[in-house]
Amino acid sequence: MVEEIGGHRYVPWRYVQRWRCLRCGRCCVEYLVPLYPQEAVYYLLRYGDVVEFRRGKYYLKSRPDGSCIFLEKTALGYRCSIYFERPLVCRCYPFYITEEPLEQVGSPEDALYLLRLGEKVKRVYVYIDLNCPGVGQGYLVRDLVHKVVLEWYTKLSALRSRGGTPLIPL
Ligand code: SF4
Numbered sequence: 001m002v003e004e005i006g007g008h009r010y011v012p013w014r015y016v017q018r019w020r021c022l023r024c025g026r027c028c029v030e031y032l033v034p035l036y037p038q039e040a041v042y043y044l045l046r047y048g049d050v051v052e053f054r055r056g057k058y059y060l061k062s063r064p065d066g067s068c069i070f071l072e073k074t075a076l077g078y079r080c081s082i083y084f085e086r087p088l089v090c091r092c093y094p095f096y097i098t099e100e101p102l103e104q105v106g107s108p109e110d111a112l113y114l115l116r117l118g119e120k121v122k123r124v125y126v127y128i129d130l131n132c133p134g135v136g137q138g139y140l141v142r143d144l145v146h147k148v149v150l151e152w153y154t155k156l157s158a159l160r161s162r163g164g165t166p167l168i169p170l
Pocket residue numbers: 020021022023024025026027028093094131132133134
């Protein structure tokens with residue numbers, strides 16, 4: 001089952017065979033970019049008035065055409081002007097990783113991924129947004145999923161370890 005959440009059409013990662021980024025820029029134009037509070041503080045301190053607060057959550061500001069405030073159009077195509085310190089959600093897209101399964105989006109078993117960290121095993125749920133035009137092309141998702149989840153876990157752990165006063169980017 002495909003579920004629309006915030007404009008995204010998520011399915012469990014096991015439903016998608018291949019993906020690669022086509023650098024179309026769509027994900028930086030069509031969606032709000034949610035931020036962890038630590039990210040919001042960091043971007044405010046570093047870039048000024050680039051964060052907004054809506055219904056209890058932080059987001060990057062967007063321009064009137066919907067594009068992210070950090071998206072630049074160059075002769076070669078779209079470019080993220082904060083690429084090396086972009087938000088966690090941008091690093092993972094079109095993958096969406098969560099510690100609890102999304103309700104009504106396929107079966108949790110199809111979204112489950114067991115991240116092995118030495119002796120420890122972390123259970124996470126991984127979804128992919130079918131709105132991304134790169135879905136269905138390129139690399140095998142089963143070969144990518146570990147790298148994406150490990151990056152998500154590493155960056156999220158770093159964010160959480162900073163508590164409420166992050167002063168350095170991810
Ligand atoms: S929408 Fe998909 S293909 Fe396009 S830039 Fe974003 S991740 Fe890449």
